[in-house]
Amino acid sequence: MTCEIKSEVSLDLDECLQRLYKGQLLSETIIEQLCFKLKELLIQDSNLIHLASPITLVGDIHGQFFDLLEIFKIGGYPPDTNYLFLGDYVDRGYHSIETISLLIVLKLKYPSRVTLIRGNHESRQITTNYGFYTECATKYGQQSKVWKLFTDLFDFFPLAASIDGSLFCVHGGLSPNVQSIDSILVIDRFKEIPHDGPMADLVWSDPDIELLNFRISSRGAGYQFGINVVNKFLHLNGFERIYRAHQLCNEGYQVFWRGKVNTVWSAPNYCYRCGNKASILEITENLDANPKGFKFNVFDASPDSEKEFTQIENGLGSIDYDELSGDYDDDDNFGWQNVATGAPMNRIMKKAPYVEYFM
Numbered sequence: 326m327t328c329e330i331k332s333e334v335s336l337d338l339d340e341c342l343q344r345l346y347k348g349q350l351l352s353e354t355i356i357e358q359l360c361f362k363l364k365e366l367l368i369q370d371s372n373l374i375h376l377a378s379p380i381t382l383v384g385d386i387h388g389q390f391f392d393l394l395e396i397f398k399i400g401g402y403p404p405d406t407n408y409l410f411l412g413d414y415v416d417r418g419y420h421s422i423e424t425i426s427l428l429i430v431l432k433l434k435y436p437s438r439v440t441l442i443r444g445n446h447e448s449r450q451i452t453t454n455y456g457f458y459t460e461c462a463t464k465y466g467q468q469s470k471v472w473k474l475f476t477d478l479f480d481f482f483p484l485a486a487s488i489d490g491s492l493f494c495v496h497g498g499l500s501p502n503v504q505s506i507d508s509i510l511v512i513d514r515f516k517e518i519p520h521d522g523p524m525a526d527l528v529w530s531d532p533d534i535e536l537l538n539f540r541i542s543s544r545g546a547g548y549q550f551g552i553n554v555v556n557k558f559l560h561l562n563g564f565e566r567i568y569r570a571h572q573l574c575n576e577g578y579q580v581f582w583r584g585k586v587n588t589v590w591s592a593p594n595y596c597y598r599c600g601n602k603a604s605i606l607e608i609t610e611n612l613d614a615n616p617k618g619f620k621f622n623v624f625d626a627s628p629d630s631e632k633e634f635t636q637i638e639n640g641l642g643s644i645d646y647d648e649l650s651g652d653y654d655d656d657d658n659f660g661w662q663n664v665a666t667g668a669p670m671n672r673i674m675k676k677a678p679y680v681e682y683f684m
């Protein structure tokens with residue numbers, strides 16, 4: 326075993342959870358142990374995870390940590406509620422590290438209750454350009470290896486999930502290279518997301534109601550797919566519906582082709598400025614008395630998300646939250662200090678690098 330030394334170090338998941346729910350960062354050493362442990366767990370998983378209802382689906386979060394806390398408030402905390410997260414945990418928002426750290430610890434603490442699949446942002450190349458790399462360097466220091474630890478871990482995330490054998494769940498969508506789920510099972514997923522091919526398409530593709538078949542996506546990766554492609558995939562694989570994330574929805578969700586394809590979007594007021602709603606999808610159990618139920622639970626941005634953004638926009642830089650609101654203890658600096666030195670830091674990423682096309 327190559328893991329003996331690291332396994333000997335005790336990892337207190339409850340203590341990690343306590344810190345993370347308060348918005349505090351974990352040390353680099355702890356993150357290294359967490360990533361190591363989770364890799365051990367995920368390496369045993371198939372590319373497609375089989376899950377059962379009742380379960381709640383969560384779409385893109387993009388570092389909007391306070392909105393993730395809001396999701397648990399309205400949807401229930403693990404392990405009381407089962408969760409399938411559909412990817413895009415990092416980039417764009419100001420708290421990608423807090424977000425992914427909390428999800429990792431929840432997965433380790435409740436492995437059968439929490440499932441994380443991979444989004445197109447769980448990638449070295451994308452996180453270098455859309456905020457996560459910069460956030461790691463800002464909060465842990467330029468010399469830190471946390472970005473490498475997290476992005477190496479992302480290679481282990483499964484690519485898709487099925488629920489009760491009837492719902493197919495994926496971050497993006499379908500691929501001309503994936504006729505049946507057997508084509509997903511044979512992918513070697515333990516790598517950076519490639520530029521093309523089935524693995525890229527699963528995390529990059531989008532439905533398009535104007536289409537019948539496939540068309541190259543204007544995103545520069547993946548495809549847009551139409552109703553014929555959907556019907557064929559559902560029929561061949563015995564699925565009834567597809568649930569996916571990946572696209573901003575003003576109402577928090579979008580239903581295509583009378584529910585054959587559905588988008589769940591879980592980042593309210595995306596990038597702190599889009600003004601959109603968000604949702605989680607609550608799937609209730611299929612019982613004899615009651616058929617399986619689907620409910621999009623729609624919510625708005627958390628007041629904490631709004632408050633923080635106002636402070637950042639006003640150029641307040643390094644903020645002592647205690648002074649401004651009285652809401653937080655001195656310990657709760659929400660990442661405004663260098664973890665290595667403990668020194669307070671000015672944030673260098675005052676504004677995320679927005680582009681017109683939301684990925």
Ligand SMILES: [Mn+2]
Pocket residue numbers: 385413444445446496528570571572684
């Ligand atoms: Mn995406």
